[in-house]
Amino acid sequence: MKPFYVTTPIYYVNDKPHIGHAYSTAAADMLARYHRLRGQPTRFLTGLDEHGLKIERRAQELGQEPQAFVDSMVPPFEEAWQQLDITHDDFIRTTSARHKEAVQRLWKMLEAKGDIYLADYEDWYCVGCESFKTEKELLPGNLCPDHKKPVEKIKEQSYFFRLSAYAEPLLRYFDAHPDFVKPEGRFNEVKSFVRAGLRDLSVSRSSFSWGIPVPEQPEHVMYVWLDALTNYISALGGPAEPGVAPLYDQFWGEDANVIHIVGKDILRFHTIYWPAFLMSAGIRLPSQVWAHGWLTVNGEKMSKGLGNFLPPAPLVEAFGADVLRYYFLREVSFGQDGDFNHKNLIARYNNELGNGLGNLLNRILPFLKKFDGKVPDVGPLEGADAALASLAEGLAAQVRDNLDAVQLNRALDAIKELIDAANKYVNDEEPWNLSKSDETLGRLAQVAYVTLECVRFLSVMLAPVMPNKANELRAQLGLGALEPQVGVDAWPSRFGELPAGTAVVAGKPVFPKIDAKQEEALLARLVPVPEGVEGDAEKSSGADKKSAKKAPKGQADSGGAGAPSGADAAEGGVTDGPTTIEFDDFAKVDLRVGLVLTAEKVPKKDRLLRLEVDLGEPAPRQIVAGIAEHFTPEQMVGRRVVVVANLAPRKLAGLVSQGMVLATNTPTGLQLLAASDDVPPGTPAK
């Protein structure tokens, strides 16, 4: 049997766990549990990404050593995974000795291949992203486009990885492996990115030290992505020669099925950089990289400002790990964005699990009294019995195929079909009538058996998502808990294997209903209330959904928030203000009131407006401003704006921009800093 290896992103320790992390991790856990049930050798890895300048600084702020700080972030994750019944086999930390050594081994392999070279690097650096930004990327005022924080000019020697050499090999690999990246749409994006050409990648830093030292060059630490991505093999003891690291040989061997579950925001790193590193080192690539979407909460993006950064713990307490896992894996089409909605969770719970599944068991168990509480012995199935049996077998195969293809929600769809079919069957066969006469007892036995066998099928198929509930169902059927064994495929395939004579154990409802009162109490306790929102919750959430989608990238990361550092964006702008400057620095800025004389769109540039601005000088200035998405040329002409007059001229879209128009970015849109009409053009603004 093929070894199966599944990984989550290693989560950046800047955030405490929230449902975004929980979602990625639960998805991976569902896969791991499924493959174990199938009898495959299975390995499931999660862990933490603990290096980087951002961490170093955070620790400094807290007056802690970086190591102490990252150590303190481990327990919250371990607790969360325990609460959610996550069955990872290993927990990798990038600060662990085994990881550091592995990364250095990989480095040497890349170096030996000739893919590492030293060169000068100077550019703007964003601490939040832990990455360099080209000047063109920055927002007015040298702000990081993702974090809206000032970037810093850093010049240093840096080692580079010859990524440019791998564009062609990657494209060939993509062609040969049409399922390498999922969903398909994401794969297309990756391909077009690579087709556009790849630049060599800076893979070391000497400006800070919280990272893994480059071998023989300890003044350099490795670029965070090279460090972080390597976790997937370092946890197995790789890279290593055959025979040295058994786990690596098995789960990263040629025939292993290796799946990385990642957030859509870190897809590029996993599908371009990581494969390129591996190619360079002569190591096999992962089988598949699955990018899931992000969760909104009740229609709104998650953010600290809204107070809806949901930690999983209260949800687990309220609903249990099983139900929570079921909910978001069922609700969200895997690979697409989805919404975590408390009301909807309760509705699905009550309808699908309570009324549908739990009640199915409850409505048939009472009839077992007619058979001494034991599963009756029945002969070959015919008619409606056989029809349901073959439906169950067909659906089991379908669920299996869906799970093999990582179509988690589709698998749950198919499971729901069996629940419905079984309920309809009970309805049609009317066991309550059959139990009234001794003559129909034989038929009753058949109906009871078929129904119970359906529940047994369901108990196995649901075990990957709801391991505890599955076993509770089994307990009432008189069956033992599932215990996966390597080499033993426990997936249901043949209908009718529920042993006759098994003593059922009718118990309490497995999915007790949440009544209206309880629901109200739960919602009051669990749903974060955004400020200023009143009235119809549905309407407001619908409207917010739209705005959430339009949010700047990097601010809504949830599922992917676990990504190695760069992805983690929501944090920085919230807590840290801009650095302070001296008055002299400020005095250097020549701010003046300008009158916009003409304005026109720059052809082929969505965001650019070309302005001619009167600054009280002999000739008007040409200024190219990135405001076209917010203002039409007509709206600009005649306006008085505040201009940075002594900004070094630069070319934008082939046009020289001689200054910058100041604006403030509000939640409702861009606002220009203005002056009233009686201020003559050219008046200094300080």
Add this chain to the structure above:
RNA sequence: GCCGAUGUAGCUCAGAUGGCUAGAGCGGGCGUUUCAUACGCGCUAGGUCAGUGGUUCGAUUCCACUCAUCGGCACCA
């Protein structure tokens, strides 16, 4: 601007390699059973399958264009 995707019932989405009455779940409405966690089952949505044009005996399904939405890249002093 370039590239790609999407646009189907109130909501979330399936689907048709072109062909009689276009589907599911949820919600809403109506009916019905009584075994069960007042649960289940059945019926019910008058949908221009975004718009326009084309190919065709015939298109919602193929093609072109348009519009809208989303994503990637570019771009953003």
